[in-house]
Amino acid sequence: MTDPKVTSGKHMSFWIDSVLPLSFSPLKENINTDVVIVGGGIAGISIAYCLEQAGKKVIVVEDGNIGSGETGRTSAHLVCALDDRYYELQRIYGSEQTKHIADSHKQAIDLIERICKKENIKCDFERVDGYLFLHPTDKDESIEKELKAAKNAGLEIEAVEVMPGIKDNSKSLKFLNQAQFHPMKYLKGLCEVLTARGVKIYTDTKADKIDHTGVVTKDGFRINSEYVVIATNTPVNNKYVMHLKQYAYRTYVIGARIKKGSVPKTLWWDTGDFSQNAEIPPYHYVRIQPFDNDYDLLICGGEDHAVGLVEDDKINEEDKYGLLEYWLRQRFEIIDIVYQWSGQVMEPFDSLGYIGRNPKDEKNIFIVTGDSGNGLTHATIAGILISDLINGKDNPWESIYDPSRFKLFSAGKTYFKELVGGMINYLKQKPKDPKSVELQSIRPGQGKIVELDGKKFGVYRDKQDQFHMVGAECTHMKCIIKWNNDEQSWDCPCHGSRFTTEGKVLNGPANDDLSYHADKF
Numbered sequence: 001m002t003d004p005k006v007t008s009g010k011h012m013s014f015w016i017d018s019v020l021p022l023s024f025s026p027l028k029e030n031i032n033t034d035v036v037i038v039g040g041g042i043a044g045i046s047i048a049y050c051l052e053q054a055g056k057k058v059i060v061v062e063d064g065n066i067g068s069g070e071t072g073r074t075s076a077h078l079v080c081a082l083d084d085r086y087y088e089l090q091r092i093y094g095s096e097q098t099k100h101i102a103d104s105h106k107q108a109i110d111l112i113e114r115i116c117k118k119e120n121i122k123c124d125f126e127r128v129d130g131y132l133f134l135h136p137t138d139k140d141e142s143i144e145k146e147l148k149a150a151k152n153a154g155l156e157i158e159a160v161e162v163m164p165g166i167k168d169n170s171k172s173l174k175f176l177n178q179a180q181f182h183p184m185k186y187l188k189g190l191c192e193v194l195t196a197r198g199v200k201i202y203t204d205t206k207a208d209k210i211d212h213t214g215v216v217t218k219d220g221f222r223i224n225s226e227y228v229v230i231a232t233n234t235p236v237n238n239k240y241v242m243h244l245k246q247y248a249y250r251t252y253v254i255g256a257r258i259k260k261g262s263v264p265k266t267l268w269w270d271t272g273d274f275s276q277n278a279e280i281p282p283y284h285y286v287r288i289q290p291f292d293n294d295y296d297l298l299i300c301g302g303e304d305h306a307v308g309l310v311e312d313d314k315i316n317e318e319d320k321y322g323l324l325e326y327w328l329r330q331r332f333e334i335i336d337i338v339y340q341w342s343g344q345v346m347e348p349f350d351s352l353g354y355i356g357r358n359p360k361d362e363k364n365i366f367i368v369t370g371d372s373g374n375g376l377t378h379a380t381i382a383g384i385l386i387s388d389l390i391n392g393k394d395n396p397w398e399s400i401y402d403p404s405r406f407k408l409f410s411a412g413k414t415y416f417k418e419l420v421g422g423m424i425n426y427l428k429q430k431p432k433d434p435k436s437v438e439l440q441s442i443r444p445g446q447g448k449i450v451e452l453d454g455k456k457f458g459v460y461r462d463k464q465d466q467f468h469m470v471g472a473e474c475t476h477m478k479c480i481i482k483w484n485n486d487e488q489s490w491d492c493p494c495h496g497s498r499f500t501t502e503g504k505v506l507n508g509p510a511n512d513d514l515s516y517h518a519d520k521f
């Protein structure tokens, strides 16, 4: 396993591999501020930037390095061509609100572009067009419906006969003026700007206790703050409400070398595989990234599955990369695969991020979550919106992104399948007695759940033949964790918490480590 301070799994993404670690000193004193932000991914850092611009005194605390969460594992399409389809958004939110939704994502891309220019951040930001094309299992009418709905929402979009760069002539739509960038170079640039202007960023600093007065870190230091913003991807301060409104998905990425300039810089996405028994049909997403003097990197993602329903998928996590490669080779001339990694996205049941005041809590505590596959723009929207809310400015997006909104009855299909499916999966495991799993049946480099003296443990056998045992009950709400053989982590099927082989939290909503016992055998 790679150092969890650097990235949250075994595999190293191209983004993390191509910049120096973004680390700062840990917090070692008590301190006062206007706003404390927990989480140093694109959400936390974008919010810090907007608040600093509005004149607030800001502190950011990050458990690992900056970008060590999902931002370092993204694919970095910057789009207002949203994953969940405009015709769906119109059905759930109505035409007028859908125009605001489209506008918010457009404004997010514009803001990133403006920041890069104004602050001279060299992060490979480029405007590119994006193409949505029909998956063979989908119906023509979904492209037609999307064209109409996206036009109605105010997007620049057109139906096209031929897509550039890709050997696929499925029915498609061109979304004009989308963008792409290198997310870690962007964060690096923002951190330099922020720290030069007095924003304090502390890494290797975990927020342990969080309330309306501020944060106490794991090392016992106190940050007193007028406002508290939780940007931990999935909120670690909200135990129940938000985790009943969204579901964790795992998604896979490969990076393939292609001859430099052989494919025009473009974004491509298919509409998803409707033959699979999934409420969100897994789709492919592809883009080009400059790599070195001779090659570009073709970055292709997909093969998603709900974390709690991985068994339904019947394909091992580590086999997903081969499927991506097969799909990619049918459409592009690639040389070889030089990167592979996976990551997690939170899918809100009503298709839109949750940004604003933490439900059922004090008014000065804010959250951003429910990123879905458009988390980079959602995070930037959070920068604008949370800064406005803290500064008492009206913003037309407030009610749309309000984390307290409840659209279950217009959007509930996904919710029931994934949430209930995850719980059933958990219950299916719970009564089973895994005593039969003998420790010696665990191969080096693998983990399994075993029962010892009536208690369940996750046991990992490392390559040196040492066993590492963690308590198997997730510290969020006690679901039984599962072994992720690809990223070599313990993942919780209920709401997406993840832990290292030594029980350290990699992803919330859990904020406490699992108990860890080494060499007990």
Ligand SMILES: Cc1cc2nc3c(=O)[nH]c(=O)nc-3n(C[C@H](O)[C@H](O)[C@H](O)COP(=O)(O)OP(=O)(O)OC[C@H]3O[C@@H](n4cnc5c(N)ncnc54)[C@H](O)[C@@H]3O)c2cc1C
Pocket: 038, 039, 040, 041, 042, 043, 044, 061, 062, 063, 064, 065, 066, 067, 068, 069, 070, 071, 072, 073, 074, 075, 076, 077, 078, 079, 205, 206, 207, 208, 231, 232, 233, 236, 251, 252, 253, 301, 342, 343, 344, 345, 368, 371, 372, 373, 374, 375, 376, 377, 378, 379, 508, 511
């Ligand atoms: C494979 C993949 C492809 C994607 N592709 C796209 C795409 O093309 N376009 C797009 O828009 N989005 C995409 N996304 C989604 C997007 O990358 C994410 O939504 C976004 O990066 C999330 O940013 P964040 O700041 O919310 O979370 P993170 O980057 O995860 O940051 C949260 C941080 O909080 C820290 N933290 C957690 N708990 C604590 C604590 N108690 N104390 C201190 N710090 C804490 C973590 O260490 C972490 O660094 C993709 C995601 C994946 C995984």
Ligand code: FES
Pocket: 243, 474, 475, 476, 477, 478, 479, 492, 493, 494, 495, 496, 497, 508, 509, 510
């Ligand atoms: S993430 Fe909620 S119980 Fe594990």
